[in-house]
Amino acid sequence: MTDRLGPLAPEQLTAAQQAAAQAIIDGPRGALYGPFVPLLRSPELMESAQRMGEYLRYRSAIGTRLSEIAILVTAREWDQQVEWAIHAPIAERSGIEPGIVTAIAQRRKSPAMLVDEALVYDFCVELHRNKRVSDATYANALALFGEKGVVDLMGINGYYTFLAMVMNAAQTPAPASTAAPLPE
Structure with a gap:
């Protein structure tokens, strides 16, 4: 299988993508990997998903x-x-x-x-x-x-x-x- 939405080169990123990527890197995950690579194509969706995921993964009630x-x-x-x-x-x-x-x-x-x-x-x-x-x-x-x-x-x-x-x-x-x- 071919990775359809693989990593983007830093020079390809828009300002919104750069900010969204940096927020992931600076957060508890420490790097941009897995689902955040394809999601970077939609930085607002990625940011929203990341916030939800950070809560559910690290601070959920269970x-x-x-x-x-x-x-x-x-x-x-x-x-x-x-x-x-x-x-x-x-x-x-x-x-x-x-x-x-x-x-x-x-x-x-x-x-x-x-x-x-x-x-x-x-x-x-x-x-x-x-x-x-x-x-x-x-x-x-x-x-x-x-x-x-x-x-x-x-x-x-x-x-x-x-x-x-x-x-x-x-x-x-x-x-x-x-x-x-x-x-x-």
């Missing part, structure tokens, strides 16, 4: 460990190699057992998941595959995370679906990673 499970499920459901390459190692550093990461890659729920991890997995899988969440799963998530946590969990799924769509359409290549690529 915390980074559980956010990483939601991100991995979304990457798996969208066959998104870039997000998988980036987030599988982050998930492990956040405390997710490697066997759980492997199970998600294989589209299955690991019996080793903690209660909160299993609930996030179920919520995300239902949302992606059924386009809704069952009353029982929703009630369990509400009891564990509260309304803000449930909304943030929905937001993580939506945000990373957006990124997956962008990168799948742009055919963004996966970066080098310690994680094995997602199986076909």
